[in-house]
Amino acid sequence: MIDLIFPDGSQRQYEDGATGRSVAASIAKSLEKRAVLIKLDGELYDLDRALPSGGVFEILTRDAPEALDTIRHDASHVMAEAVQELFPGTQVTIGPAIEDGFYYDFARATPFSLDDLAKIEQRMKEIVDRDEPITREVWNREEAIAHFTEIGEAYKAEIISDLPGTDEITVYRQGQWKDLCRGPHLPSTKHVGKAFKLTKLAGAYWRGDHRNAQLQRIYGTAWASEADLEAYLTRIEEAEKRDHRKIGRAMDLFHLQEEAKGMIFWHPKGWTLFRTVQDYIRRRLDAGGYQEVKTPQIMDRGLWDRSGHWEKFGANMFVCETTEGEELAVKPMNCPGHIQIFNVGQKSYRDLPLRLAEFGACHRYEPSGALHGIMRLRAFTQDDAHIFCREDQIEEETTRFVRLLNSVYSDFGVHLDSVKLALRPDLRAGTDEVWDIAEDKLERAARQAVNIGIERMPGEGAFYGPKLEFHLRDAIGRTWQCGTLQLDFVLPERLDAEYTAEDGSKQRPVVLHRAVFGAVERFLGILIENHAGAFPLWLAPTQVVVATITSDADDYALAVAQELRAAGLRVETDLRNEKINYKIREHSLAKAPVIAVVGRREAEEGKVALRRFGSDGQEILSLAQAAKTLALEALAPDVARSTAAASASPREPVGAREAG
């Protein structure tokens, strides 16, 4: 007998061999009809599978949130069945549920075309209508390998061979079709429903390795209801309007062109935004004990040889030869330059931690397919810094950095999507012993400072050390690594950095490579998408537009603009011979934070009528009052904090909270 505890707390006993279906039937016939899965002690099981034990038990219907992943997983199987019916000879490989949908990777000599998707979708709907029962079978390993090999499913046979010997080999039958799969699945294909849509085609390498065969991946989205599907499609459509490439053009921030692939032409407004962000982080670094430096853009190959970059990274570097036969490389990163500065003169343990910062213009020859708007470029600016410290300072420096990063992100109104810890890669410098220490220190420090879970990523680290990655999300949900902190025991060794310890001995410092934005450009891309171009006042390239109602007010408008500029605001005037409605509409669409309307009345009374973005009211203020109010509102958050702290209680030290 097994004991089941139901969601209402009640408990009942069932015979051994009871299934989710039989339990559901014992409660109500209608429940049995609607049941698609069961949850036992947090695990999902097929409805018709004998319950392995008692426990906390729940019957799931199709609309249960937990069922959604299974609907998506089943949709991928239905798609695979449809593909194999329509395109005989196509091999199946894997097809999981993913965020918002699913995919399946197929092996096939000729790639699919977009036209095929409609046919496949049609056939999927027929398979749903056929209501094919989905049943689970446990197979013998050797027989399974032999079977899949015989029917020409080499990939499936390979997957089975690689499964740990302790794993059961389960095959799910779906009508005439079958697939090796761990499950669980819905009882039959009708439960998948028709709220799905095939969305895109892509090549994908078998097991994610570019040395392997390229498979044909078909992506789809699937939902519990038609309404959810519609909502999703609308959401995506809306998100695409926030694309930084669209907004960048519409707001005249920047452009890219063929002659400089992966490099940005910043227009005046975009560059203003860039500078505002740069000025902000510069203040934070100054306050945080960093010293800014500037190192050469192009350096001799010899240095890159010694640093190891020529060997490990050479293929991605822009190089040039001089007429005198020197071989030079444009810097892909700033670290070797900073170590040169560290190496000049003698350093003492008293100098540590030494934090050298640089807005480093880096160039990397990225593969053409990797370029993406201003998120992935060949020329970009890192808000880079290298912290030279002792091993026993690593944890504190890491904690300080993460606090700074959290504070900066919150000032910009962006939210961390995830924090990852990239661990030792196969190709690496340094002994295992050194890596053990490095990984351990980083993880411990990060755990202290980060309030979300840290994802461990084996094999993803840099060749010289483990790496903490701070990821942010763009408009359509892709995540981008922005902030990073990387431990490096290797480069100081290779470039011979040392300091004199207390006992007079020469010691190697540890280097922490760190960046809050990662690349300023990428961070701006995220910022544009997160705000949909409607920047807060302190960031907006144009903060105030002074718009006239009639030409009578032109002179006054110019005076207003001048006064606001004198108060430190970025101001434009609109004296065009257009109706005020037209001007309001245009500047609202351009997301100007403040429109200052002036007509004859304002000119006579020395006032301005302020209209804020997102509101249709107006606020009539004297010009002096408006300048004062807006200037105060336009302060960067860090400046606003120190201003407030200075004028508040003297007991609270200035900037104490954000000094980290």
Add this chain to the structure above:
RNA sequence: GCCGGAUUAGCUCAGCUGGUAGAGCAGCGGUUUUGUAAACCGAAGGUCACGGGUUCGAGUCCUGUAUCCGGCACCA
């Protein structure tokens, strides 16, 4: 780099099965002096990404190249 798609006016897009290009907005010229999300009129604007081919004839079909977009790989 790999797979799939796209590329037509400054921008957003139309152009059916081949018959030498069309709209809206913007820009320009004029009229209008306007009170909080689009005043009116007019003229202009294109080597249909680029190169080759098929055809009497190519924006449309074939082919090569480039860039961009969606993925994959890469991101030290």
